[in-house]
Amino acid sequence: MQEFAPSLTFSTLVTTLRAAGCVFAEDEAELLLSTASGPAGLAAMLERRVAGLPLEHVLGWAEFCGLRISVGPGVFVPRRRTEFLVAQAVALARAAALAPAPAVVVDLCCGSGALGTALASSLDGVELHAADVEPAAVRCARRNVGGLGTVYEGDLFAPLPRSLRGRVDVLLANVPYVPTEDVELLPAEARVHEPRVALDGGGDGLDVLRRVVAEATDWLAPGGSLLVETSERQAARAEETVGSRGLVARVVVSEELYATVVIGTRPR
Structure with a gap:
């Protein structure tokens, strides 16, 4: 195990991080310095980062939509591209409100x-x-959601109150969409340190999406919408899948964030 001096300078942090393969070593060094509780804590964080843990797991948080979202071991780290999905959902929720x-x-x-x-x-x-099947994710989500809502543990719709059926205006489903054979091609930070259930979408990457779509119409209010993220190459099939159960499907794209979102709306 690599050992670090109890007092680390910015320059030493950058050099060590760059040697470990961190492309944005300067930015990471600043984040480590601003987050660490002291020299010993900083050394421990650096050691974990050099060992390959995702930066967000080392820090204990990820920046998302201008918020600091608590994350930890075994919890999927929200991606910046998913901010595009949230922006679409905010517009739909604002109209419903x-x-x-x-x-x-x-x-x-x-x-x-x-x-x-x-x-x-x-x-x-x-x-x-909100709901997730992973206990670690549920614990983390409850910290982040706090008094804004309720978080349930269970598979997809199963743990939700039956009273929500036919009442949901906006259904966010950031389902896993990486084809099984491509999971091993992901960066180690995701492949090793994030739960496979949050990454693996089955043979063509659309297995979980199909399960969501199969029940979505029963939960959506008239005029309510389902929003899912997908890859550019899967967009056409994902759109077809979302539209296969009576939802009016469309694809929206952000070239800036390299994000593709499929929206399916239940007719009024």
Whole structure:
């Protein structure tokens, strides 16, 4: 195990991080310095980062939609590209919130709860429900969601209150969409340190999406929308899948964030 001096300078941090293969060594050094509780804590954080842990797991948080989202070992780290999905969801939730009752939002496969937290933080009066099958993710999501909503543990729709059926205005489902054979091609930070259930989407990457779509219409309110992230190469098949159960599907793309989102709306 590599040992570090109890006092580390910025220059030493940068040199050590760069030698470990960290491309943005200067930025990471600044984050480590600003987060560490002291010299011993800084040395421990550096050691974990050099060992290959994701920076966000080392820091204990990830920046997402301007928020610090708590993350930890075994929890999927929210990606910046997913901010595009949240932006689409905020617009839809804002329109739904014009009704007498607050918009009802469900965040499936919520992981750290980043999506639901960011959406609820952007609007007033959202009724937020989130769920994930991974106990570590649920614990993390409950810290992030706090008083903004309720987090349930279970598989997809199973743990949600039956009273939500037919009432959901915005259904966020950041389902895993990496084809099984491609999981081993992912960077080690994801492949080794994030739960496989949050990455592996089955043979063609759309297995979990199909399960969500199979029930989505029963949960969505008339005019309510399902939003899912996918890859550019899967977009056409994902759109077809979302539209296969009576939802009106469309694809929206952000070239800046390299993000592709499929939106399926239940007809009124």
